[in-house]
Amino acid sequence: MSTRPREAGGFLSYFATVGACAILVGAGLVHGRITDRWGVPSSVSAAADRLDHLPDVIHGWTSTRREVSDRVLTAAAAANIVDRNFLSPEGDHIQVMIVCGRPGPVTRHPPNVCFTASGLRQASGITTDRFPNEPDRQSMEFARCLFESEEASSRFITQWSFSPNGRDWQMPGNPRMAFAGEGWLYKLYIIASETKDDRVIARRNEFVNQLLAELREVLGRDAVVGETD
Incomplete structure (x- = not known):
């Protein structure tokens, strides 16, 4: 029996719910300059606008855009959020969400x-994944964790990382302190259903490498790291 329909509607629908939680919880707890209540600085707006140039097709994977409402952006104190569902020619799904805003939120x-606050179970410890960064041969660090629904009918892997420039993705022990001095920050989520198929894993890893290359190109355009208004 094929699991494609459950994959498309299972972990992706869970991500729609918990993704909203991830950006909404704690809204209203940040104030002043952190939430830019007096307007978003032009440097942050420029960094956020670069997200919109992420290609719809990456390494043969086509994407469907998921709309993010102004209400969610405001509640999250985010300057921009890009949410895409990527589909490979073989039928593999990967959900990609990128948040841009002040480092605090x-x-x-x-x-x-x-x-877990949304009712999912954490099914593994948090480990570190590394992806190659071809220009300087340094690796990009991502946290990795497995989650499952309460009835364990859906299990999905979530990877996440931060970058102030779209080139260097890092997962420090205390991101809030590590990036406190940056003018803006990107947070990247990559979510896919659990699999033990080596061919699927290889295709996903190649996609992530190509995604990081695209982000390096798109987010690095005319960027001045750490610039503030």
Whole structure:
């Protein structure tokens, strides 16, 4: 029996719920300059606008855009959120969400806090994944954790990381402190259903490598790291 329909409607629908939690929990707890109540600085707006240039097709994977409402952006104190469902020619799904805003709100509430608060179970410890960064051969660090629904009918892997420039993705022990001096910050979520199929894993890893290359190109355009208004 094929599991494609459950994959498309299972973990992706859970992500729609917990993704909203991840960016909404704690809204209203940040004030002043952190939430830019007097307007978003032009440097932050420029960094956020670059997200809209992420290609719809990456390495043969086509994407469907998921609309993010102004209400969610405001509640999350985010300057922009891009939410895409990527589909490979073989039928593999990967959900990609990128948040851009001030470091304070962006670093709040990692998935192991928000997802479990939404009724999901954390089914593994948090480990570190590394992806190659071809230009300088350094690796990009991502946190990784497995989650499942209460009835264990859906299990999905979530990877997440932070970058102030779209080139260097890091997962420090205390992101809030590590990025406190940055003018803006990107947070990248990558979510896919659990699999032990080596071919699927290889395709996903290649997609992530290509995604990071695209982000390096798109988010690095005319960026001045740490610029503030």
